[in-house]
Amino acid sequence: MLIREATEADWPAVWPFFRRIVASGETYPYPLDLGEEEGRGWWLLPAPDRTVVAVDDEGGGAVLGSAKMNCNMSRAGNARHVASASFMVDPDHSGRGVGRALCEYVIAWARESGFRAIQFNAVVETNVRAVRLYESLGFRIVGTVPEGFRHPAHGLVGVHVMHLAL
Template sequence: MLIREAVTEDWPAVWPFFHKIVAAGEAFTYPVGLTEEQGRDWWLLPAPNRTVVAVDDNGTVLGTAKMNNNHMGNASHIASASYMVDPAHSGQGVGRALCAYTLEWARAAGFRAMQFNAVVETNTHAVKLYRSLGFEVLGTVPEGFRHPAEGYVGLHVMHRAL
């Protein structure tokens, strides 16, 4: 697996699984009716932030990550990131590789920590992955997310020092 900078030409490969994940309404705080243009504009970040894709030996996009500063000004030393893995390639280490990549990017870019502001508590695979990579739940916003099947569930704020 190769993780490389995403380019606009990758978007047609990302959009189908991006759309499926967002429309399911189970893991992201994005509007479920997000258009392709909105999705592209929200996901493909301009420098100094980054968006990457994980591809296999054939160039198939397996997943993607975006990384950015979590806040501006005097809080801009904390990074954040988001990840999407094509469900057809889940369970193959793509998410772990993308998360590890973003941690290295943040460290190399001089960030002091990485924070996730809204990890849906029922997204147990993501929570387990992040914990295994050293993230801690700092707190949970009670009923901060309206899950389509589980109803109102908590949103974790997760943090890891770099």
């Protein structure tokens, strides 16, 4: 697997799984009917933020997943030393280590960029695989917003704020 900077040319490969994940309503607070152009604007971030794709470097270069990383708060404010990120793995390629590789990439990027911590603002508590992955990489749940997310199958569930000191 190769992780590289995403380009506009990658969006047609990202959009199908992005749309599928968002429309499921299980893990992202995005509008379920988010359109392609708006989704592109929310996901493909301009510098100094960054968006990457994980591609299958042995199987024809298929896009397996993507991550976007950015400053958690205002770039000009007193919280600019904390990074954040979001991840999407094509459900057809889950369980192959794509999420772990993307998360490890983000941690390395944040360290190299001089951030002192990473904060995930909204990890849905029923997204157990993601919570387990983040915890295995050293993130801690520092708080939970009770009933902060309307899950389509579980109703109102908590949203974790997760933190990793760098």
